[in-house]
Amino acid sequence: MIKGFNHKLEQQPAPAFFVRGPSSFARLAFFSALSIALIATDSRLQYLTALRQDLVALLQPLQTVANAPAQLYRNTDEYFTAHHNLLNQNRQFKQQLLKQDAALQRLSTLMLENEHLRNLLQANKALEESSIVGEIVHIGRDPFTKKVIVNRGDNDHVVAGAAVVDAVGVIGQVTRTYSGSSEVTLITDTSLAIPIQVERNGLRAIAFGHGRDQTLDLPFLPANVDIRRGDVLVTSGIDGVYPAGLKVASVTEVKISADSPFARIVGVPTGGVENHSQVLLVSLAHSEMWEGDEVITTPKASTKKTRVKPAPATNNPSKIHAPQ
Amino acid sequence: MHPSKLQSLCLSLLIAYIAILLPWSGIGLTLRPDFLLLVIIFWMIRAPNLCNIGTAWGVGLLMDLASGGVFGQYALAYTIAAFFAATYQRRLVLFNHYQQLLYVFLLLLTSQISLLVLKMFTGSQPAGWQYFLPSISGVLLWRIALMLGLKTGARSSGA
Numbered sequence: 001m002i003k004g005f006n007h008k009l010e011q012q013p014a015p016a017f018f019v020r021g022p023s024s025f026a027r028l029a030f031f032s033a034l035s036i037a038l039i040a041t042d043s044r045l046q047y048l049t050a051l052r053q054d055l056v057a058l059l060q061p062l063q064t065v066a067n068a069p070a071q072l073y074r075n076t077d078e079y080f081t082a083h084h085n086l087l088n089q090n091r092q093f094k095q096q097l098l099k100q101d102a103a104l105q106r107l108s109t110l111m112l113e114n115e116h117l118r119n120l121l122q123a124n125k126a127l128e129e130s131s132i133v134g135e136i137v138h139i140g141r142d143p144f145t146k147k148v149i150v151n152r153g154d155n156d157h158v159v160a161g162a163a164v165v166d167a168v169g170v171i172g173q174v175t176r177t178y179s180g181s182s183e184v185t186l187i188t189d190t191s192l193a194i195p196i197q198v199e200r201n202g203l204r205a206i207a208f209g210h211g212r213d214q215t216l217d218l219p220f221l222p223a224n225v226d227i228r229r230g231d232v233l234v235t236s237g238i239d240g241v242y243p244a245g246l247k248v249a250s251v252t253e254v255k256i257s258a259d260s261p262f263a264r265i266v267g268v269p270t271g272g273v274e275n276h277s278q279v280l281l282v283s284l285a286h287s288e289m290w291e292g293d294e295v296i297t298t299p300k301a302s303t304k305k306t307r308v309k310p311a312p313a314t315n316n317p318s319k320i321h322a323p324q
Numbered sequence: 325m326h327p328s329k330l331q332s333l334c335l336s337l338l339i340a341y342i343a344i345l346l347p348w349s350g351i352g353l354t355l356r357p358d359f360l361l362l363v364i365i366f367w368m369i370r371a372p373n374l375c376n377i378g379t380a381w382g383v384g385l386l387m388d389l390a391s392g393g394v395f396g397q398y399a400l401a402y403t404i405a406a407f408f409a410a411t412y413q414r415r416l417v418l419f420n421h422y423q424q425l426l427y428v429f430l431l432l433l434t435s436q437i438s439l440l441v442l443k444m445f446t447g448s449q450p451a452g453w454q455y456f457l458p459s460i461s462g463v464l465l466w467r468i469a470l471m472l473g474l475k476t477g478a479r480s481s482g483a
């Protein structure tokens with residue numbers, strides 16, 4: 001009888017209050033170690049890139065669900081837009097088209113002339129670029145980095161390293177591609193550097209993102225550098241990432257202090273980094289065109305900080321300046 | 325064990341994750357509370373046998389995926405917050421609503437501070453004070469949830 005009673009006692013499961021498994025400290029140690037291992041692997045080695053791409057592809061349906069309300073709002077908003085608004089817009093676009101058509105006509109003759117001259121000089125042909133229009137799906141969720149997600153990815157042949165521009169200037173560079181979307185690091189991000197040229201005098205330099213506020217820095221330029229407030233900075237095109245001649249920023253501040261050999265130069269991006277939704281992803285043709293010549297590969301950006309800087313010359317920015 | 329509870333745990337995590345995935349921008353992004361961590365804390369208080377530090381770690385990985393940052397950052401931050409949640413879980417029944425709010429606030433802050441430290445290690449720019457706003461909005465959300473009748477195991481302040 002007593003034996004049976006004991007047996008019964010043993011059969012009873014312990015109350016859930018006491019069932020805890022390993023102590024919480026052991027769990028903390030285990031999972032912390034696991035996290036730190038993951039952080040180290042992901043930030044220093046490239047093993048997890050493919051895994052991340054697959055997982056993001058799995059997340060796509062959830063993302064679609066999450067985007068649905070905003071999409072619905074936008075669609076209904078568009079649907080109810082007043083008639084005369086559309087007419088006005090249409091008229092505007094027509095005028096714009098006319099102007100641009102005229103400019104384009106001149107451009108085509110110029111291009112022909114340019115090609116002819118290049119042939120005469122036996123210079124390399126300028127790189128041809130392929131481009132694709134994308135839409136910004138959402139702003140990156142990490143407050144520490146300046147990133148946006150664009151709805152074009154591997155399926156549309158977007159490659160990491162492609163430049164991203166809008167109608168008024170450079171926005172950034174594709175740093176990671178997924179199957180249906182890609183991650184664009186903005187030029188204001190600290191990890192991105194962009195080779196630029198002052199439009200007024202052709203001086204070359206490198207602009208670095210400033211991170212917190214929407215500005216770019218031009219470090220390591222001597223105090224007597226010929227850059228003034230209001231100068232327009234355009235891409236120089238020597239990096240093989242950004243097509244030459246796109247507007248990047250305009251200089252807003254040039255400060256020269258007696259205690260530093262370098263000038264402090266700050267620019268504000270001309271591209272609507274934060275306020276456009278349509279962007280153009282431009283990837284320069286790769287080195288196949290350059291056969292016979294020295295092979296110049298387009299540097300691909302990656303998540304690694306040191307590799308994001310596009311031009312090899314970034315290792316020593318001070319070497320790039322035009323001779324003073 | 326409690327199939328219904330397990331279902332609601334998964335469902336609430338899914339909803340919180342979709343809330344994170346919403347296209348936040350501008351002020352919304354600055355203020356966005358950490359829905360996933362709030363749900364994790366809630367379940368660690370309500371059902372510690374279902375939701376433990378391991379769950380928090382897994383959910384942190386999902387958050388890493390959504391944020392696009394280095395894998396393991398959110399996972400570690402959530403693990404640390406969940407550790408403190410687990411340590412003081414039994415004491416929590418003695419807390420009233422306001423003490424519980426403070427406790428939740430401290431947990432949110434813990435995860436944010438650990439994330440900040442990790443980000444600094446991986447070479448990010450220091451963020452401004454606005455960085456800590458999600459903790460405050462998170463606590464406000466918790467308060468609203470309490471007012472709407474969510475039972476978080478705390479004694480009502482009148483009792």
